[in-house]
Each structure stands twice: as structure tokens, then as C-alpha cells.
Amino acid sequence: FFNVCQPNMKFSALVFTTIATATSAVVSIVETKDCLAEYVELSLTNSTIITNNLGGKGPFSGPPVMHFDGVGEYDGKNLHLVVSIKDGSDYVPANSLKNNGMTCFADPQATFSTPDVSCTTGGAFGQINLKGNKQETTMVFSIQDDDGNPVTLPGFAFSAYDIDQGRDVPEEYVVKGWKYALYDAMNQEAFFTEDSDLCSGVTESCLAAKSKYEGSACDNPVNPMDLEEIVCDGRTVDRKLRAFMLEFENTAEFEVYFATHGPTSLSTGRNILFAFESAWETDCENFEFRSTIKSGGTGGGGGDPHIKRWNRERFSFHGECDLLMIHSEEFHDYAGLDLHVRATAHDTMEFSYFESAALRLGEHVVEVHQKEVILDGVSYKTADLPLAFGNDEFTYTIREVPIPAHKNPKFHTYYEVDLNFDSRMLFKYFKGMLTVDVTGHQKDLSDAVGLMGQFGTGNMLDRTGKEMSDFISFGYEWQVNPSSDSVLFHENRAPQLPYEVCRMQGNGLTSSRRRKLRQNTRLLKEAQEACSSQEGGDFELCVDDVMVLGDVEAAW
Secondary structure (H helix, E strand, O other): OOOOOOOOOOOEOEEOOOOOOOOOOOOEOOOOOOOOOEEOOOOOOOOEEEEEOHHHOOOOOOOOEEEEEEEEEEOOEEEEEEEEEOOOOEOOOOOHHHHOEEEOOOOOOOOOOOOOOOEOEOOOEEEEEEEOOOOEEEEEEEEEOOOOOEOOEOOEEEEEEOOOEEOOEOEEEEEEOOOEEEOOOOOOOEEEEOOOHHHOOOOOOEEEEEEOOEOOHHHOOOEOOEOOEEEEOOEEEEHHHHOEEEEEOOEOEEEEEEEEOOOOOOOOEEEEEEEOOOHHHHHOOOHHHOEEOOOEEEEEEEOOOEEEOOOOOEEEOOEEEEEEEEEEOOHHHHOOEEEEEEEEEOOOOOOEEEEEEEEEEOOEEEEEOOOOEEEOOEEEOHHHOOEEEEOOOOEEEEEEOOOOOOOOOOOEEEEEEEOOOOOEEEEEEEOOEEEEEEEEEHHHHOOOEOOOOOOOOOOOEOOOOOEOOOHHHHHHHOEOOOOOOOOOOOOOOOOOOOOOOOEEOOOOOOHHHHHHHOOOHHHHHHHHHHOOOOOHHHHHHHHHHHHHHOOHHHOO
């Protein structure tokens, strides 16, 4: 195979950070086709590139990184991909303005894509340029949370594509520390080996790849999962054979070495094209049985009221009735879980709000009210808490929890129910109005449906599993129905199916009402500050709640 340690060669390194173990298996997909049984699904498609200044070389300003926000979710955390240059490594691009960033998806009718990096969100690949005159760099790819902390994932994929070369400018890659590698070592489109000089002395897994043929714009891949053969400039190109996919296990960061071997006088460059899962996934022996890890999510509802589907923004449903927020049949060995909330009309009749909640955990039922908790029909005051209940395998705890320092304890009461694994529910009262915050884990709620949507996705599914698109119809769909749902509240209250559907209390704030309320500029400023932790539509709904109630304490 080739030796990249040529004399007088300059290298620049891009570092993809990962936690790798010395016991990683060095396995070629050609021989075994082994793959992870479960993995966290990552994608650039739903992400946004918020910083594009790798190595401080542009094309824009900001920290010296390439930063993608929203590449996935794990344990209720939003995930980021941050690419940086490894300490001690050089990075010399030929043209970062035209080549560094996120590449756009091609037109659906197109058979190839061009290296257009104008997209800031919803693109197909990430792309990084390196000058072609004997440069090398090591990049660190790091999976992080919103606070910039590394997040170790139990499994995920990384893929590189379009491994070809310009005239007299081959490109080369080395990646270490993976669990499984998917590529074709015997193919005629590119070179692959686990025995390169750059892998010598390495105790962990190591894959080296090098281009073999010149490429053209017409052979560029369209998207990560479409790597079909294509006829380009009179030659048949198998785009899958010019790509590889690596699977990492228990990893947060990994490094990618990228080098070019052109003449020293060359001013043009080569691009590394990367994403996560790729078409190589279908070569896994266990392809039909692999599953994504929908490990966690957050949701709930409150305010006037606003429903937060799993990992989604809130929507409003101003109905007065009992609502089924979560239903899980498989919860804790099929003991089952149901969360109901009772929505009550506000005195103004402009909206409704959550007055109380009822939670079924197997054979146990907990009702949550502002001044009492009712467990299996027995009333307990806050002074009686905490309470533990359940069985030898699954024990649940309900307790009063401290009020945040910036809240007035005179108006607030907080209860938490611990659901044993990494799931919990927080019931927050403010002047009789209840907000429910739910943190759920796959181990507990993988099959959950209800007004919070499908677990992991937040998709609005009706009771037959069909997807819905209208928020109001979705709210009516999940009104508690005693003929098919558990009856949890010890006192019945109209309206109840099958006799009466939810009584709607208006459609929220009108534009004129909102403008009038926001004439109170002092309260508006306080509301905006108090709601600053919310984003997008959630921020506006939070501000509206404060303005309607005239109290900054109403901020979520």
C-alpha cells in the first residue's frame, strides 16, 4: 500500500474527538459485515451551522471551529457537532469561502450535487477544504451538549464520501478508534487498508483511505443514503465504493487525518465530504434488526395551556376537559403508565389551564393537587412527603422539591415523582395553575403516545397510530375517554366523553389583545427577561402568559 510519510510533505490535521478503547475490533466489512445493534441517529439534515471559521481561516468570523447545532438528541439533550483543528496541527485551505460549510441537497431530479456550501441549515453533507500542495491536517470531531460538554454516545456512525482526486492531487484519510468499519477493500474506485504506515504501532482500530481516480462534478453524491452507480464523463462510477462508514461505540470525540499530495506550486485544493449514516448501512448483517436509540426526551404542558410534545416546541389547546398526556402499555414490564391532566376554564373564559394531574404507575394512582397529594385514595400533605411506593423491582418516590431562588415560595409548590430509571415528572404549581415537566427515558417510555406525541419524535399520532397535522383536532383526539382509558381522578367532572367533548375557551390571544397587553412596557421587559431561557415560539408563549396574568412569576 501507499506510504504518506513522504519527505518535505506538509500536513494539516482536523481532529474529530472521540473516546476510543484499545479493545476496539479491527474488522473489515468485507469479511464480517458486523455492525452495532443500536445506535444514536445523527444527521446534518436537521442541523444548523452556527459557526463556520475552522482554524480561524473563515469564511466567517467567530471561534476557530465549524459548529453544527441540532445533529441529534440523546438523553433529552440537544446534540452539537463541533469540528476543530487538533492542537499542534496546521490547517491551510485553498478557498474556505467557496468550500467550507454545509452542502445543499441537490434538486430531487438531479443525479449529482455540486459543492455548493451556501446552506446554513437542512444540508446533506459537511465539507472542509484543504490546499492541494502537500498539506495535511488533523481534525477533531466532538459531540457536545448545549453547554459545550462532550457527550459520550453508546453508538453512532461517521462516513466520508467522494474519495477521488484532482489532476495530480490525490487525497488521503486516516481514522482511528472505531468499533466497526464498512468499506470494500478489494474495489477499484479507491484504496482502503487497515495496515497503512500511518496505522503502524497503533493499538486501536485504524483505517486509511486514499483516492485512486480523478473525480468530476457529475460523480458527486446527491445525499448520504444515495450512493448508486452513475455514468460520468463516459465512465461508470460506483459512488458507494468511494466512501466508507465507521461505527463508534462509547465515544464522544474522534480524530480525522486529511492530507493532499499535489505539487508544491498548486493553488487549488481538495474537499473532505462527511456525514453520519450512509448507504453502507444496508450491508450490515443485522440491518433489518438494527434500531436507533431514542434514549430520552422532554415534554409536558402548562400555562394557558401550552402542550410540549416530546422534544418539540409547544402548541396551545384551550379546551376544558380531562386530557391524556402520556399512555404507555410497556412501562416497567407492562405494568403500564398513564398521565392525565384536568384543564379548567379560567375566570376570564379566554383560556383554560391545568388544575390538577393524575398519574397511574401500574396498580398505583397518584393525584397531584396544589395543597395535597392523593396516593391510592389516601390524602397526604407536603409535610408527609416523601412517599415511596411500588414493588421490589420498581420503586417510585414522590417528594416536594425546593422552589428556584428567583421564585416567591408563597405562590409556588413543586412536587417531583421519580420513575426509577432516568425518567421523572415535575409538577409545578403557581397560584393554582399547574405546569407539568416530563423527562422520559427509552427504558421507561419507548412506546408512549398521547397528547405529548410519539415518544422520541413528538409526532402527532391518533389512537390508531395515524399521523395528524391539526393541533386542535389532535387535542380532541386525546380527551380522556372512560370507555377505553383508565379513570384516574377520584372525582368526575364535566365535560366527559361520551356525553360531551372538550369545551373550547377561545383561541388564545388575538393580535389586538396582545398589542394592548404589551403597552405595559415595564412588565413586557420583565417578561422577556424572565422567559429568556425559552426559544422560538416557546419564548413568545411564555411572554404571553406573563402579560395575561400580569405577573412575572408566571414565567416558565
